[in-house]
Amino acid sequence: MKKIVECVPNFSEGRNRETIDAIAEAIRRTSGCTLLDVDPGASTNRTVYTFVGDPDSILEGALAAARVARARIDMRTHKGEHPRFGAMDVCPFIPVRGVSMADCVDIARTFAQRAAEALKVPFFLYEEAALQDYRRKLPDIRHGEYEGLAERLKDPRWQPDFGPAEFVPQWGATATGARMFLIAYNVNILGTANQAHRIALNLRETGRGNDQPGRLKEVKGMGWFVDEYNLAQVTVNLTNYRVTPIHRLFEEVGKEAAELKVGVAGSEIVGLVPLESILMAADYYIEKENLFIYEEDQKIRLAVERLGLNSVAPFEPDKKIIEYIVAEPPDEPLADLSLRGFIEEVAARSSTPGGGSVSAVLAALGAGLGAMVAKLTYGVRKFESVDAQMRAAIPPLHETTRSLIAMIDADTNAFNDYMEGVRMPSGTPAEKAARTERMQQGLKTAVNVPLQTMTIADSAWEALCDTARHGNPASRSDIQVGARALETGIWGAYQNVVINLEGITDDAFKAETLKLADAIADRARKKMQEVLDILETKRTS
Template identity: 25%
Template sequence: MTATSLGRRLVTCLLNVSEARREDLVESVAKAALYDSEGIRRDGTTVLNIFNDHDYNRSVITIVASIESIREAVLSACVKACELFDMRTHSGVHPCLGAVDLVPIYPLGEDVGIEDCAQESCAIARGLTQRVPGTSVFLFGWADSPLQRGLAQRRKEMGWFKKTPDLNSVRVCIGPVPQKRFGLTGVGSSPYVMNCNVTIDTQDLTIGRKIATAIRESNLGGLPGVQVLALPHEGAVEIACNVESVPGRPLHQMSETSPWPSFSIGGQPYCHVPASLISARVAELAGRHGVGTKGTALVGFTPIECRGLAELALSRQIAEFWKEQKKGVHCLLPVDSCNRLRHSLRPL
């Protein structure tokens, strides 16, 4: 544990909300995580990044706090989102079920276990349904005890991948039958999940789906921990990947020259496929169809970068850190790491 993180027991929530076209309202949700109803800042809490995607009409807000503080920060943000966003008028390319679509809690170091995050996830789920009557929740990952079903499986069970999901038929974990206004929210915990999107220079979704199938973990030759969709995006096709951290250390690099990032939680080693490998594999597969790639974007950060930036933001007492990133703030991290961070905050 470093000096800046001493006593902080950091965790993060990559809060997914079904709105991106009204960026001022999304910022209001982020600020609700940082300040109480009287405008007083919550100590030891920061928002590192807000990633807005207008085509998807979806935003990801990276909230970091101690395990003791994350519940109130995330709940306040969720309540604000439910107040501002209405699924009855929502439209976007990306699949979604709820105004607050996803609330994952991830540990950011050895000093917090996944079980701790699972307990907080369950408390957040209960708290949301109590504070916003009519909201409904399904649990995933370690919060889904004792089955610990993964997010992809739970989303499939809830109908998340369908164009017109039938909310009346789903079995929620907490709350009533989902209402059209709020929809259905997924809450859970796991080792860190990174989001990496690669755009291919075509409008042919058939090609995109073939690439998605080829790199999906569940298929022969797929990449470990990668869950993927091919979606139309800004006149092209985006290969949108959830990159789960997988137990152990990589036994091989799968022809990748860069090492796989690794970390540990409670003494258990984890690693994840680097974005560079995903990008290279997509480019290779697209090239077989005579198609190039237009760029790669990380939605937020890798787990190591998230930890480093969180320590930086909290040591400087910067609450609205996403604004500092937009200004090009000089990081205290190594130069190559800072370059990667600036690179990851926007599509290439």
Template identity: 40%
Template sequence: MKKIVECVPNFSEGRDLAAIRQITDAIESVQGVQLLDVDPGESTNRTVVTFIGEPEPVAEAAFRAVQKAAELIDMSKHSGEHARFGATDVCPFVPVAGATMEDCVTIARAVGERIGEELGFPVYLYEHAARSPERCNLADVRSGEYEGLAKKLSDPDWKPDFGPAEFNSKAGATAVGAREFLIAYNINLNTTDRRYANEIAYELRERGRWKREGNTEPFYYKGNVVYFAEGRFPDGNSDFVAGSFEELAEHYRVEYGRDLYERYRSLGLDPADLTGRPVYKDGLFTHLKGIGWVVEDYQCAQISLNLTDYKVTPPQTVLEAARELAAQRGIVVTGSEVVGVVPFDAMNRAGRYYLQRMRKSTGIPARDLVTTAVQAMGLRDVADFDIEKKVIGLPSQDGSLANMKVTDFVDEVSRDTPAPGGGSIAALAGALGSALASMVFNLSVGKGEFDDRYKELCKWAEKAQQAKDQLIRAIDEDTEAFNEVVAAMRLPKDSPEQQAARAAAMQAGYKSAAKVPLRTARLCREVLDLCQAAADLGNDAVMSDAGVGALMALAGVQGALHNVRIN
């Protein structure tokens, strides 16, 4: 599986469209990079750019963009509403598909080092790429902003990770980091009252809300705010009242397993100076920011959310909590909206979540999983949701043979060319066998007599889907491998040197041509086990399908091994 990484640099220019275009042109000059979004803001004088690709081209495109921004943007003349300290203010790398956070940390540090060495201005690493806990938080790294950068650089504690500790008045400094994918996600309500959207947003978000008492049902915001007082320290989540903050913090640690000192510091409040300050009630979710607003184009209020780590706080869980909170207040959630793009992994998890709730099989094709999530979350309620455009890292079968019509593929095999041949047909046979095994498992799920085997059947069906997808890819891989042999055969052989080079190329080609069918044979052998499990566990009414699947898998094993021997 390819490693796909996202980069979301923020440039301190949102008004000069020609300059912005030059920066994005620099990004698109790198082959293998796909520019997804360019979002300039006039009031912030800032542009957020999003592009994806494999690690190496993304790293190169990021460097070229930073280089071009340093050339075009003069920070000494910059003004805007958003916090910033450099021409390229931040440059985060995000794992999307196949890539890990460790991969992104490696990329961030390499790009940061290159910026510091080749472009000669300060670079700070942040979030997962940071080398010390004090530099994880972007707000801390960027504190003082551009205007305070010269002073910051004179402080030994803020020596840059890369580049000189010298103030560059034109380029400023750049923060390069690695972070989780941020999903911008809105939940739609059947009201145009912003207060109702805020009411639910405040309950959901990590920041939480002021604790209130009195008239709080069904709308909490109508109650009276509770404040800390001398000798009176109420718990935000219960009726407990402590005599000191120390006592309250201990209660909070025991009851909720969290640090109350850190909680109030994160709100910008000093735990030693809370008298007269409002008490905060915890939100339901971590890694979640939210507020309510009204979108005139949609004629509805929305709960506007940023999920900063969807693996900890997934959108489907937040949505279901919002539905419950809305129902308690007589409000209806009509659907939801993804702003920008969303990783396949997030949609895959959501699809599985809803299928499990319905006791339906999770061992279905990837696109079916995504479609399930789209329908269950109402993602087409106010705007179109084009799966091809909105989902990053969506698994696909790109091979030309695999995408042919059945009749065209059969005709292609029948022609007077050596490929596609037996190896591709063996892979196809195995893929069909695995598909039949998956079908048996999926047809068994939901039948009353198989309820106690739900998880087991889903597990087997998922394995069958994985084997099927690998074997479909092998259809084209086998032909591509044999084409290497054909290409080697066509090399010149007039001189001893050419003959030696041709022989070496042919040997390498045959080696590759043997490896693919060997892998196909192993996969088909696994499919035989899947078909056996389908026969043992599945519905008797479809046992013939398990049998046909096994025969196809056996043909795949034997056919692939014939190709290994001849190659």
């Protein structure tokens, strides 16, 4: 899984296009970074940049942007409506995929140290990266803003975490930290700004004050009227969508609006959104309405419709969902071949693709036939009595099929590490030892890949048995072929495990691996026969 970190630096410049573009170009030029959005505001005199990358690249991108800001922004002449205390006012790092919050804390602290040393300016740590609890919240750090910073830096409690403990007039100070993905979300109200604000006060965490807190945690919000849309909005920041998800906010606004006798007319997501948050909404409505939806694109469509995300502007998943924006096509040359092309490639005068890839194909076809029969049975009127069984069987068969497709190329690539080891020099004892170690690691990879094929395929058996038991009897032969193909695919992968184990010198690894492979292969033989027996019993009963 590719590691993805998001960075959303806010710079105190929203009017000078040359400066705005120069910062954007610095991020774009950083290898491994993808600039997703540049959002300048003239009245706030502030620009928000959104970019993503792996942990190392995101750090370099933030440093590159900070260097441009140091050269081009002068806080002595800055005026704007948004609270601020520095040229690069705030620079949060957010985990998106394959990284933890702790990883982002490390990135933020490293960034603060390097930037403070290079630019000779003060940096404060906030949110999850904070070193003291009283500095955790951004408004506390930024209290007094730029105009009060010189005096505040004299207070020992407000010495910067990195950089000089003195006022740098051109720059001010920067807050950097790690936080959850912040979702900017608006719910449309067919009412007044006052009504929208009343709803926001009831829901946002701070409510109307300390004595009247709101109902929802990790929510900041207010109400306003948008002339462009000719409607009011409850506009919120969801600072932790796992605590208060999008759908919860939407549903609670609906309840509040009903009490005020005003209508809700959909909602909008401002900026980008994590895939997980949209799927959480879909799963909520699937459970609430007892729906049966298992494919990701259909789940997204359901969430978009239930939340009314197309109400004021089109919601385009490939432009709004962060994982889709940065997605790279899978490197699966074999799986992307036509069926004819794959067969001809197997038959060609080369060692790859070989039995391992063919085993993955067979297993995928076996699970796929089971998925086909279950899908063709579900929803048919005369088979309504087994809808529950088919709803349970379809997702694992569908997912097993998709997962096995990836193993077609994985098996062909499994020997890459081993072959790299073979090509290593072996002129000295040290070189021989390094070569042997690399080859042994490569052989373990060559074992683990077909073992993974076996494990994935093994997960389909219970669903395949249930499909044989309850599926359309007219599709009996499809299930029979599927069971045979699935078992043969597992058997073939097993043979690849066994033959590659022969060259491994780690006896403990060999024993543990063989024990697991034997168990899966034995189970496959028994479950295949169980499927065939079920079908035979149905045929003769």
